Amino acid sequence: MVEVDLLDFVDWFKRLAKQALEKHADEPATGEFVRWKHVVIHGFRLEEEHSFRETANRLKYMGDIRDVLELDRSDVPDHTTLNKSSDPMKMWVWRALLHVSTRQHPQSGFAALDSTFFDRGHVSAYYLNRSNQTVETMKVATLTDTESLAVLDVQCHAQWPHDTRSGPQVIRVPVDDLHTVTADNGFQDWHSEYEFYNLCVEPLIH
Incomplete structure (x- = not known):
C-alpha cells in the first residue's frame, strides 16, 4: 500500500490543479494526456524528488496513485513524454497553482x-x-x-x-x-x- 501522506498529497494536488486550471484542466497536452494529469504527475515527481524515468517506473507499480490520476498501468506516460511536457508549461499554469495554493494558508x-x-x-x-x-x-x-x-x-x-x-x-x-x-x-x-x-x-x- 502507498503511504497515506503521499496518497493524500496526490489527491489534494489533483483538486488544486483542477481548481487552478479551471476550464483548461481537461484540455489535451503533450502525449494526448489532459493538462491536469501532467501537472499532478509533475507535482508528484517534484515532491518525491525523482527523475522523469524514475517517476514513470514508480507510477507503473503504484496502483493507488494511478487510481487518483485515472490511469491504467498501460497508460502511464513514458519518461520522454514527461520530460517534453515539463518545459512547455506556460508561466500562467504555475502562477495559477501558486495563487490557489496560497489560499490554503x-x-x-x-x-x-x-x-x-x-x-x-x-x-x-x-x-x-x-x-x-x-x-x-x-x-x-x-x-x-x-x-x-x-x-x-x-x-x-x-x-x-x-x-x-x-x-x-x-x-x-x-x-x-x-x-x-x-x-x-x-x-x-x-x-x-x-x-x-x-x-x-x-x-x-x-
Whole structure:
C-alpha cells in the first residue's frame, strides 16, 4: 500500500490543479494526456524528488496513485513524454497553482517584497541553442506573507525591470488580503508609492 501522506498529497494536488486550471484542466497536452494529469504527475515527481524515468517506473507499480490520476498501468506516460511536457508549461499554469495554493494558508495581511537574481548557468548549451535562448540570469520578484511565510506571488523577468516597476505588479494579485508591505528602498519612488496607496496597501519602505 502507498503511504497515506503521499496518497493524500496526490489527491489534494489533483483538486488544486483542477481548481487552478479551471476550464483548461481537461484540455489535451503533450502525449494526448489532459493538462491536469501532467501537472499532478509533475507535482508528484517534484515532491518525491525523482527523475522523469524514475517517476514513470514508480507510477507503473503504484496502483493507488494511478487510481487518483485515472490511469491504467498501460497508460502511464513514458519518461520522454514527461520530460517534453515539463518545459512547455506556460508561466500562467504555475502562477495559477501558486495563487490557489496560497489560499490554503492563513494570510496575515502583512507581506515582504523582495527581488533577487537566479543564474541559469546550469542550463546546457545544447538547450540554449535549441530554444534560441541567450538569457543567463533571471530577475525574480517575490511577495511573501511575513507570518505564514507562504509565497503569495512570483514574477520572473528576463529584462530586469527596476524594482519600482515590478513591485506594484507583484502585489496586484493578492491585494484583497494585503494591508501592509515591507520592502527596501530600491522599490521606492513617487510612482510606486502612488501605486501602493492606490491599491489600499501601506508601503513600509526603508
